[in-house]
Amino acid sequence: xxxxxxxxxxxxxxxxxxxxxxxxxxxxxxxxxxxxAPVGEPVLTEEGKLVEGEGLLEEEEEGGEEEEDDDxxxxxxxxxxxxxxxxxxxxxxxxxxxxxxxxxxxxxxxxAEKKRKGLDSSQFERCTKKAHVEENPGAxxxxxxxxxxxxxxxxxxxxxxxxxxxxxRNKLSPGITRMLGDATLNYARGNYDEAISLSSQxxxxxxxxxxxxxxxxxxxxxxxxxxxxxxxxxxxxHLKPKDSSMWKRLFTRSLEQGNNGQARYCLSKAITADPQxxxxxxxxxxxxxxxxxxxxxxxxxxxxxxxxxxxxEALQNGAKLYLKCGQLERxxxxxxxxxxxxxxxxxxxxxxxxxxxxxxNNAYDKxxxxxxxxSQEKPLRANLVVKEGxxxxxxxNSEKAEILFSFLQKGSSCDCADLITEIADTYMSLxxxxxxxxxxxxxxxxxxxxGSYHLKIAQCYQALKMRAxxxxxxxxxxxxxxxxxxxxxxxxxxxLEDDKVDETISLLSPPENPGSGxxxxxxxxxxxxxxxxxxxxxxxxxxxGMIKDFVDAILPLVRESLYIETLRQKVxxxxxxxxxxxxxxAKILDDQQNDNVFSGFRPLxxxxxxxxxxxxxxxxxxxxxxxxxxxxxxxxSGVDWCSDNSDDDQLDDRAQxxxxxxxxxxxxxxxxxxxxxxxxxxxxxxLKRYWxxxxxxxxxxxxxxxxxxxxxxxxLRSLGAQISHNTTDPKQGFDWVRQVVQQHPDSLAAWxxxxxxxxxxxxxxxxxxxxxxxxxxxxxxxxxPILIAGHQSTISSHHQDAAREYLKAYKLLPDSPLIKLCVGxxxxxxxxxxxxxxxHQCITQGLAFLFKNLQQSENSxxxxxxxxxxxxxxxxxxxAASYYEKVLATQEKDCPLPKLPYENPxxxxxxxxxxxxxxxxxxxxxxxxxxxxxxxxxxxxxxxxYCSF
Numbered sequence: 001x002x003x004x005x006x007x008x009x010x011x012x013x014x015x016x017x018x019x020x021x022x023x024x025x026x027x028x029x030x031x032x033x034x035x036x037a038p039v040g041e042p043v044l045t046e047e048g049k050l051v052e053g054e055g056l057l058e059e060e061e062e063g064g065e066e067e068e069d070d071d072x073x074x075x076x077x078x079x080x081x082x083x084x085x086x087x088x089x090x091x092x093x094x095x096x097x098x099x100x101x102x103x104x105x106x107x108x109x110x111x112a113e114k115k116r117k118g119l120d121s122s123q124f125e126r127c128t129k130k131a132h133v134e135e136n137p138g139a140x141x142x143x144x145x146x147x148x149x150x151x152x153x154x155x156x157x158x159x160x161x162x163x164x165x166x167x168x169r170n171k172l173s174p175g176i177t178r179m180l181g182d183a184t185l186n187y188a189r190g191n192y193d194e195a196i197s198l199s200s201q202x203x204x205x206x207x208x209x210x211x212x213x214x215x216x217x218x219x220x221x222x223x224x225x226x227x228x229x230x231x232x233x234x235x236x237x238h239l240k241p242k243d244s245s246m247w248k249r250l251f252t253r254s255l256e257q258g259n260n261g262q263a264r265y266c267l268s269k270a271i272t273a274d275p276q277x278x279x280x281x282x283x284x285x286x287x288x289x290x291x292x293x294x295x296x297x298x299x300x301x302x303x304x305x306x307x308x309x310x311x312x313e314a315l316q317n318g319a320k321l322y323l324k325c326g327q328l329e330r331x332x333x334x335x336x337x338x339x340x341x342x343x344x345x346x347x348x349x350x351x352x353x354x355x356x357x358x359x360x361n362n363a364y365d366k367x368x369x370x371x372x373x374x375s376q377e378k379p380l381r382a383n384l385v386v387k388e389g390x391x392x393x394x395x396x397n398s399e400k401a402e403i404l405f406s407f408l409q410k411g412s413s414c415d416c417a418d419l420i421t422e423i424a425d426t427y428m429s430l431x432x433x434x435x436x437x438x439x440x441x442x443x444x445x446x447x448x449x450x451g452s453y454h455l456k457i458a459q460c461y462q463a464l465k466m467r468a469x470x471x472x473x474x475x476x477x478x479x480x481x482x483x484x485x486x487x488x489x490x491x492x493x494x495x496l497e498d499d500k501v502d503e504t505i506s507l508l509s510p511p512e513n514p515g516s517g518x519x520x521x522x523x524x525x526x527x528x529x530x531x532x533x534x535x536x537x538x539x540x541x542x543x544x545g546m547i548k549d550f551v552d553a554i555l556p557l558v559r560e561s562l563y564i565e566t567l568r569q570k571v572x573x574x575x576x577x578x579x580x581x582x583x584x585x586a587k588i589l590d591d592q593q594n595d596n597v598f599s600g601f602r603p604l605x606x607x608x609x610x611x612x613x614x615x616x617x618x619x620x621x622x623x624x625x626x627x628x629x630x631x632x633x634x635x636x637s638g639v640d641w642c643s644d645n646s647d648d649d650q651l652d653d654r655a656q657x658x659x660x661x662x663x664x665x666x667x668x669x670x671x672x673x674x675x676x677x678x679x680x681x682x683x684x685x686x687l688k689r690y691w692x693x694x695x696x697x698x699x700x701x702x703x704x705x706x707x708x709x710x711x712x713x714x715x716l717r718s719l720g721a722q723i724s725h726n727t728t729d730p731k732q733g734f735d736w737v738r739q740v741v742q743q744h745p746d747s748l749a750a751w752x753x754x755x756x757x758x759x760x761x762x763x764x765x766x767x768x769x770x771x772x773x774x775x776x777x778x779x780x781x782x783x784x785p786i787l788i789a790g791h792q793s794t795i796s797s798h799h800q801d802a803a804r805e806y807l808k809a810y811k812l813l814p815d816s817p818l819i820k821l822c823v824g825x826x827x828x829x830x831x832x833x834x835x836x837x838x839x840h841q842c843i844t845q846g847l848a849f850l851f852k853n854l855q856q857s858e859n860s861x862x863x864x865x866x867x868x869x870x871x872x873x874x875x876x877x878x879x880a881a882s883y884y885e886k887v888l889a890t891q892e893k894d895c896p897l898p899k900l901p902y903e904n905p906x907x908x909x910x911x912x913x914x915x916x917x918x919x920x921x922x923x924x925x926x927x928x929x930x931x932x933x934x935x936x937x938x939x940x941x942x943x944x945x946y947c948s949f
Contacts, residue, residue, distance in 0.1 A: 267284055382416065454473050550679075
């Protein structure tokens with residue numbers, strides 16, 4: 001029932017179900033489907049080996065027994081087929097395929113064929129089971145398995161022994177043996193040409209013999225041709241993969257040549273050949289650590305420590321790497337296991353490391369127990385005694401700590417400077433500043449050239465309210481560490497507490513010859529360009545009212561910060577990495593030399609780094625292709641092509657500017673910075689640097705549109721609108737003030753600013769007239785836009801329209817003196833036109849509104865002057881003269897004009913009063929009336945009394 005031309009045995013191996021053909025021993029090898037393998041091609045056997053289809057090796061077996069080597073099941077062993085010339089692998093491929101790629105392809109195809117055979121054998125087993133069940137419905141599953149010999153191979157009639165039989169060995173033909181000996185003899189005599197010729201013949205006849213490749217490698221070593229020597233050594237090592245000495249030699253040669261990729265590959269092969277070699281494992285662990293794979297590195301160092309329990313260095317490295325992985329408990333467990341195993345003979349450096357880990361995780365009681373358990377065996381070293389005292393300090397046992405620290409006072413402080421500093425730093429962190437100062441003073445004379453030592457003493461003095469000593473210590477520390485911004489700001493605060501403003505300004509101001517204040521290649525700024533220093537200095541200038549110094553100090557930093565943020569928002573797409581960054585990432589793949597045969601094996605690195613390296617290489621190739629296309633286009637168009645990388649350098653510089661942090665951090669979220677922008681805008685406007693002020697305000701508003709609080713945003717818009725009135729193009733101010741008016745339509749200050757802006761925009765009348773119409777439709781009871789419409793009609797001499805608008809406003813606000821004045825003047829101007837028939841009635845109504853304004857203003861000088869001017873305008877000179885005389889009889893006090901916020905940014909009392917008296921204007925108009933009536937003497941007398949200086 002099971003005989004179907006060939007007899008198959010189905011066996012279960014560790015690699016999966018494998019089907020083997022049980023034909024005669026002399027037949028050619030077959031695949032899983034029973035087909036004969038082609039001669040000269042590599043064949044994957046059931047043990048997972050790739051063997052040649054036809055070769056010169058003769059295999060001698062005793063008794064025709066079948067060899068067994070269970071250890072090699074599923075392991076790939078490289079072999080050359082009879083149709084392959086091994087010497088071709090040391091030559092450059094014309095198709096562009098590197099030699100290592102050919103080896104990789106062979107390995108990939110062999111392993112893929114093995115996997116495919118495994119899948120086919122599984123399907124065959126399922127089909128055999130199904131057919132057997134259908135033909136024997138009464139048989140049980142156990143009977144079927146027993147009949148198929150499930151789980152066992154074909155049993156031999158003779159008793160089989162485990163492993164290879166002693167009599168089984170591979171023998172070379174006499175001719176090959178003689179040629180190999182002649183090649184070795186010629187090499188020893190120095191006949192390299194003859195040795196190379198003989199070895200090459202042996203390679204072609206017995207390609208899977210490692211000895212001729214090793215001989216060729218030695219020959220090329222003596223000739224100084226390193227490339228070919230390493231190539232032949234690599235082939236020999238692959239044909240003899242269990243020889244760890246060959247892989248070690250290749251590993252060393254790769255390191256000497258700087259070929260890190262090949263070194264990693266050879267190291268992994270050497271470890272596979274000899275897993276117990278501690279030196280190889282140590283190299284492997286160091287390599288994983290350098291690549292950032294701390295987990296794998298820690299496991300390797302732990303494996304080394306298990307092989308060599310006395311290797312303390314591997315134990316410590318493993319614990320530190322576990323800490324980097326975040327596996328605190330694992331790091332502690334391996335150290336505790338070592339300490340417990342060698343309680344009396346444990347290395348104190350391990351005890352020190354374990355105690356340090358305990359202390360860093362606030363397990364001070366465990367650290368003390370560790371110290372006590374080892375102090376009973378032998379005295380602790382000085383650094384461990386200090387650590388024990390520090391643990392007692394953290395637990396509040398100050399007296400016990402002082403007893404442990406007492407030995408330091410007896411010895412030389414120069415020998416124990418590090419320990420004393422550690423104790424003092426602990427006291428300072430626990431805010432025991434008096435004790436910290438005592439230990440710092442023990443180091444006086446030993447650390448005079450250490451700036452951090454003086455700064456720590458200064459902090460102790462500052463905490464103890466000893467300001468004079470603190471200032472002196474800060475100066476000494478800053479003399480040695482001038483770039484310490486925090487210490488400089490602290491010293492500035494102490495000086496301001498003593499009202500030493502000038503000294504503080506000198507401390508925070510740049511030196512006389514500062515050099516370049518730009519950011520260097522390491523993104524490092526000099527201390528005087530630091531944002532915190534500039535802000536502190538600006539606050540001092542602001543308090544003293546030094547507007548120009550304030551602007552000069554803060555404007556460059558604000559402008560640079562806004563510029564950087566603008567670039568960041570413009571480049572929101574994927575950041576273009578500089579070429580040097582791409583080369584650095586692709587180095588993992590590129591460090592393998594292309595001229596090496598086996599240099600293309602997958603390098604040992606984390607998967608994330610490998611993916612980044614692959615993307616970097618693709619980007620470099622894409623940029624190179626684009627560059628070539630541009631070069632071809634330039635040549636085709638007759639333009640000279642420059643082969644430099646100027647475009648990439650410009651992009652790199654731009655990317656560097658974008659990556660660079662702005663000098664003022666949290667520019668949008670910090671209220672202090674919002675006030676700073678406001679003050680800077682006011683200060684620039686007061687210095688009449690209007691365009692710079694508008695530039696800063698515009699950038700800040702655009703960048704912080706969705707972050708800035710609404711009140712601060714409105715204040716900045718209002719300030720920008722007020723400043724833009726003084727410029728030649730107030731369009732930008734109109735956009736800002738329009739938003740303010742829309743949000744606050746009842747604000748008279750906003751409408752005053754709005755009208756001030758549109759008064760300078762004669763060409764854009766349609767733009768703001770449309771806006772006014774929309775506002776009036778939306779807010780029908782809003783008076784300011786009605787008044788503005790009336791004012792614009794008056795300017796255009798459309799007095800009838802102006803009167804109509806003013807009367808609408810009068811209906812809404814009948815008690816407003818301004819509206820009464822506007823209605824009266826518009827009616828009088830309308831009466832003087834040609835089209836109006838009832839002129840006298842219109843004049844009378846206009847004068848009535850002016851007299852209401854006079855009554856409401858309690859006969860003020862301004863109201864009297866307006867009535868006199870109205871009578872004068874309509875020709876009633878007698879009444880005009882009487883009211884001009886009333887104006888002359890009234891006196892007004894001079895007062896300062898109201899200033900806009902930017903005109904007095906720091907609220908200084910420097911405003912001068914301006915004349916508000918109208919008697920000069922009234923006297924001049926009155927003299928015109930006298931002069932016109934013929935009273936020249938009286939006119940001259942009026943001018944002499946009121947208009948002369």
